[in-house]
Amino acid sequence: MGKIRVAVNGYGTIGKRVAEAIMLQPDMELVGIAKTRPDYSVLLASRNGIPVYVPEERIRLFAEAGIKVSGTIEDMVKEADVVVDATPAGVGALYKPLYEHVGVKAIFQGGEKPDIVEASFNSYCNYEECIDKNYVRVVSCNTTGLLRLLCTLNSIGRIRKVRATIVRRAADPKEDKKGPINSIKPNPVTIPSHHGLDVKTVLKNIDIITTAVIVPTTLMHLHIVNVLFENPVRRDDVIDVLSRRKRIALINAELTGINSTAKIVEAARDLGRKRYDVPELVVWEDSIHVSGNEVILMQAVHQESIVVPENIDALRAVTGLVSRPEESIRITDQTLRIGVFQESFLSPNRNTLG
Amino acid sequence: MGKIRVAVNGYGTIGKRVAEAIMLQPDMELVGIAKTRPDYSVLLASRNGIPVYVPEERIRLFAEAGIKVSGTIEDMVKEADVVVDATPAGVGALYKPLYEHVGVKAIFQGGEKPDIVEASFNSYCNYEECIDKNYVRVVSCNTTGLLRLLCTLNSIGRIRKVRATIVRRAADPKEDKKGPINSIKPNPVTIPSHHGLDVKTVLKNIDIITTAVIVPTTLMHLHIVNVLFENPVRRDDVIDVLSRRKRIALINAELTGINSTAKIVEAARDLGRKRYDVPELVVWEDSIHVSGNEVILMQAVHQESIVVPENIDALRAVTGLVSRPEESIRITDQTLRIGVFQESFLSPNRNTLG
Numbered sequence: 001m002g003k004i005r006v007a008v009n010g011y012g013t014i015g016k017r018v019a020e021a022i023m024l025q026p027d028m029e030l031v032g033i034a035k036t037r038p039d040y041s042v043l044l045a046s047r048n049g050i051p052v053y054v055p056e057e058r059i060r061l062f063a064e065a066g067i068k069v070s071g072t073i074e075d076m077v078k079e080a081d082v083v084v085d086a087t088p089a090g091v092g093a094l095y096k097p098l099y100e101h102v103g104v105k106a107i108f109q110g111g112e113k114p115d116i117v118e119a120s121f122n123s124y125c126n127y128e129e130c131i132d133k134n135y136v137r138v139v140s141c142n143t144t145g146l147l148r149l150l151c152t153l154n155s156i157g158r159i160r161k162v163r164a165t166i167v168r169r170a171a172d173p174k175e176d177k178k179g180p181i182n183s184i185k186p187n188p189v190t191i192p193s194h195h196g197l198d199v200k201t202v203l204k205n206i207d208i209i210t211t212a213v214i215v216p217t218t219l220m221h222l223h224i225v226n227v228l229f230e231n232p233v234r235r236d237d238v239i240d241v242l243s244r245r246k247r248i249a250l251i252n253a254e255l256t257g258i259n260s261t262a263k264i265v266e267a268a269r270d271l272g273r274k275r276y277d278v279p280e281l282v283v284w285e286d287s288i289h290v291s292g293n294e295v296i297l298m299q300a301v302h303q304e305s306i307v308v309p310e311n312i313d314a315l316r317a318v319t320g321l322v323s324r325p326e327e328s329i330r331i332t333d334q335t336l337r338i339g340v341f342q343e344s345f346l347s348p349n350r351n352t353l354g
Numbered sequence: 355m356g357k358i359r360v361a362v363n364g365y366g367t368i369g370k371r372v373a374e375a376i377m378l379q380p381d382m383e384l385v386g387i388a389k390t391r392p393d394y395s396v397l398l399a400s401r402n403g404i405p406v407y408v409p410e411e412r413i414r415l416f417a418e419a420g421i422k423v424s425g426t427i428e429d430m431v432k433e434a435d436v437v438v439d440a441t442p443a444g445v446g447a448l449y450k451p452l453y454e455h456v457g458v459k460a461i462f463q464g465g466e467k468p469d470i471v472e473a474s475f476n477s478y479c480n481y482e483e484c485i486d487k488n489y490v491r492v493v494s495c496n497t498t499g500l501l502r503l504l505c506t507l508n509s510i511g512r513i514r515k516v517r518a519t520i521v522r523r524a525a526d527p528k529e530d531k532k533g534p535i536n537s538i539k540p541n542p543v544t545i546p547s548h549h550g551l552d553v554k555t556v557l558k559n560i561d562i563i564t565t566a567v568i569v570p571t572t573l574m575h576l577h578i579v580n581v582l583f584e585n586p587v588r589r590d591d592v593i594d595v596l597s598r599r600k601r602i603a604l605i606n607a608e609l610t611g612i613n614s615t616a617k618i619v620e621a622a623r624d625l626g627r628k629r630y631d632v633p634e635l636v637v638w639e640d641s642i643h644v645s646g647n648e649v650i651l652m653q654a655v656h657q658e659s660i661v662v663p664e665n666i667d668a669l670r671a672v673t674g675l676v677s678r679p680e681e682s683i684r685i686t687d688q689t690l691r692i693g694v695f696q697e698s699f700l701s702p703n704r705n706t707l708g
Contacts, residue, residue: 163650165519165578167538167567183616184521184569184576186652189607191643209643211578211650213521215538215569222538224519224565226580253543262537289545289563296517296565298540 007031007080015086024335038065110140120201123313124151127325130317143198145301161228162208185214220261221301235290246339249280277305361385361434369440378689392419464494474555477667478505481679484671497552499655515582516562539568574615575655589644600693603634631659
């Protein structure tokens with residue numbers, strides 16, 4: 001099978017990252033990106049040689065902004081084997097008839113309702129379920145973080161119950177109109193929040209309840225997760241399974257000084273990572289509290305980048321390009337240099353990790 | 355028995371509020387307040403006629419700042435039946451030898467270690483245990499919030515387990531040197547946090563684990579509390595017992611629009627409350643999730659004022675002035691107008707409350 005041809009519809013926070021990730025894959029080719037309004041990000045994409053597709057009635061507007069247009073969004077979709085739909089939440093559903101009409105597969109994001117797709121996706125949980133599907137959805141950042149954790153911890157024992165609190169960043173760094181500035185806001189006030197329900201779109205029978213509050217930060221979400229197993233587990237085993245996952249960065253706050261979301265971001269900046277992205281789920285090793293069959297820990301989720309590797313794997317799954325999840329994950333992790341975060345901050349005398 | 359004579363050592367966030375509350379009590383008299391450095395708050399106190407006591411070597415400094423000094427801290431302590439020690443965390447322990455030497459009782463704050471006192475105190479939990487004790491400690495704001503909830507919920511069933519996450523305000527409104535500005539900081543990274551351990555200084559045998567993170571706000575703390583009962587409970591009963599407590603304000607976010615810590619504070623400002631204080635524990639009625647024997651809810655704690663009524667009750671307990679907790683609580687609530695917050699925002703057709 002040749003390279004799969006992928007179009008990215010929507011060029012915001014997720015779209016631009018997924019487009020760049022696609023260009024790094026040996027088995028994929030980027031057809032182009034679609035955008036409805038010109039801005040600095042699409043100008044930069046255009047100057048970097050990425051084909052830009054726009055709605056027909058906007059071609060002139062883009063031309064005035066100095067952006068070369070390669071065709072309409074429909075033109076782009078027709079060139080592709082799969083579309084990654086990274087349009088704003090709810091807009092993907094409006095594009096689905098176009099994808100169906102053209103007969104192209106599509107990967108949607110977590111902002112879409114689960115009922116517009118055949119399956120929701122997480123690489124560690126249900127890659128195989130999504131093979132050869134036409135429409136799948138990569139769950140949102142918080143759900144991806146929870147699923148990575150749970151589909152790793154479930155290798156050491158049967159999970160009976162999960163209770164998690166999500167302390168959400170209020171806005172992404174670029175969103176300078178959003179708040180709150182000085183408030184803690186239950187979001188929603190009602191319990192449960194949607195995150196646990198979203199986890200169930202992948203892990204159908206899990207007993208999970210999540211609660212969420214919004215706080216005035218922009219960098220990352222933070223989760224406090226309580227996992228109750230059927231039987232007692234050992235802390236060493238928890239650390240062992242987490243440390244074997246490249247997409248989970250187990251960080252020791254005491255040894256590294258990385259003891260807040262701001263410090264995680266500073267570490268990513270020091271690593272020279274583009275846009276200081278941290279696609280790894282960061283789990284604080286120090287926080288792992290194990291008592292009998294109960295595990296409590298804290299983890300941080302970089303909302304802008306955590307779903308990027310999942311989008312890449314989902315492309316291989318729906319096209320049937322790679323049938324073994326480990327194989328797709330290996331290629332994705334290698335090309336996106338995932339795992340470097342943990343390796344860089346690993347104490348040299350800790351050979352349990354990695 | 356005549357009025358009890360109370361001295362307040364330390365005139366910061368807690369000290370100034372407790373001193374004002376003492377002046378409102380029919381059975382107490384404020385001997386004076388002690389302060390080690392002149393500032394705007396003590397200047398105001400002095401101008402309002404409150405006797406100010408200072409360390410001997412600072413008398414001149416206070417005089418230069420235009421503050422009339424009534425004597426030394428030792429002079430003040432000798433005039434009192436009880437001292438409320440509201441000095442900074444850890445400093446109370448340094449003053450304890452003075453209180454012992456003079457032979458005066460003392461109420462310490464939650465910043466002191468529990469081992470310097472005979473008992474830790476919460477009005478709803480263990481008033482009677484503290485009667486006639488010489489040294490007791492009013493637990494800190496978060497612990498007070500947790501104890502008020504737990505010593506109310508325990509009237510509907512036996513509590514098996516409590517798990518709570520505390521989303522902490524980073525600094526008080528006046529603390530303009532503290533952070534974080536844009537970060538979520540596990541504090542501590544290790545689990546459990548001290549709050550659950552502090553709850554156990556009052557409820558000795560409870561199975562409680564707390565976790566805590568700090569976020570960039572100044573107004574209130576927010577708790578997500580998960581209480582597991584031995585047997586199933588009914589949501590109506592949870593609402594009923596919470597609504598009967600004047601020190602717990604059960605607020606419906608949907609009906610009132612009070613859906614964040616900022617809105618709670620705005621409501622307190624609209625009520626004309628001095629310093630926008632909210633000594634009531636605010637529980638969001640909408641958040642109360644009951645399933646079988648599990649209750650999950652969200653509550654907010656005003657860190658500056660929640661312990662004020664407890665300090666007043668503790669004074670009556672240690673002096674033996676009032677032996678029945680309900681009687682002290684009734685006087686304190688009436689004089690401090692506690693309960694007004696909930697009554698003001700109660701839907702007129704909700705007669706379950708109050």
